[in-house]
Amino acid sequence: DAGITQSPRHKVTETGTPVTLRCHQTENHRYMYWYRQDPGHGLRLIHYSYGVKDTDKGEVSDGYSVSRSKTEDFLLTLESATSSQTSVYFCAISDNKGNEKLFFGSGTQLSVL
Amino acid sequence: GQSLEQPSEVTAVEGAIVQINCTYQTSGFYGLSWYQQHDGGAPTFLSYNALDGLEETGRFSSFLSRSDSYGYLLLQELQMKDSASYFCAVMDSNYQLIWGAGTKLIIKP
Numbered sequence: 229d230a231g232i233t234q235s236p237r238h239k240v241t242e243t244g245t246p247v248t249l250r251c252h253q254t255e256n257h258r259y260m261y262w263y264r265q266d267p268g269h270g271l272r273l274i275h276y277s278y279g280v281k282d283t284d285k286g287e288v289s290d291g292y293s294v295s296r297s298k299t300e301d302f303l304l305t306l307e308s309a310t311s312s313q314t315s316v317y318f319c320a321i322s323d324n325k326g327n328e329k330l331f332f333g334s335g336t337q338l339s340v341l
Numbered sequence: 342g343q344s345l346e347q348p349s350e351v352t353a354v355e356g357a358i359v360q361i362n363c364t365y366q367t368s369g370f371y372g373l374s375w376y377q378q379h380d381g382g383a384p385t386f387l388s389y390n391a392l393d394g395l396e397e398t399g400r401f402s403s404f405l406s407r408s409d410s411y412g413y414l415l416l417q418e419l420q421m422k423d424s425a426s427y428f429c430a431v432m433d434s435n436y437q438l439i440w441g442a443g444t445k446l447i448i449k450p
Contacts, residue, residue: 327438
């Protein structure tokens with residue numbers, strides 16, 4: 229299995245608070261992604277990174293920011309959490325731009341009350 | 342807009358064969374991927390088709406017809422452990438994966 233660790237695995241927070249989710253990889257893959265998964269929507273891309281300090285927005289980036297200061301770490305921040313951001317968040321990695329084969333972390337279940 | 346359509350649920354019997362279809366409408370197309378996800382787990386990669394035709398990997402096969410914007414995942418000799426959700430995903434012209442909503446496969450003994 230690819231070495232991807234997400235933390236925390238579960239988090240409950242209150243509306244309006246900032247939240248940071250962490251993704252750590254040991255594969256030295258260049259590309260990293262943050263997805264959210266909601267019933268009936270499949271996976272939706274929030275942000276992705278194609279190298280240290282190189283990031284770009286996905287289709288549902290509003291309310292989220294990311295940072296990648298090291299190859300192995302990709303952080304997702306909810307600047308002011310809202311109930312609509314209650315979801316399961318997955319980090320994924322790939323070693324090429326044509327990212328047909330992604331390796332996923334175990335996910336973070338986030339509840340915003 | 343971009344969209345992928347797949348059935349929300351499919352039921353089959355252990356030992357049988359099942360086909361999960363996926364039709365897509367996207368801006369650009371590089372290939373069709375399939376992923377499996379067990380309840381509470383992470384998606385795992387199954388297959389990728391960039392060219393028309395059938396790709397076989399053990400009990401699983403994946404088919405693509407680019408002219409019909411259509412593909413399917415074929416699972417043979419179904420086992421109870423195959424009970425999961427299956428997602429198709431298209432790589433668009435920006436090299437990003439656009440995902441279907443998933444098909445829940447229910448297997449009965």
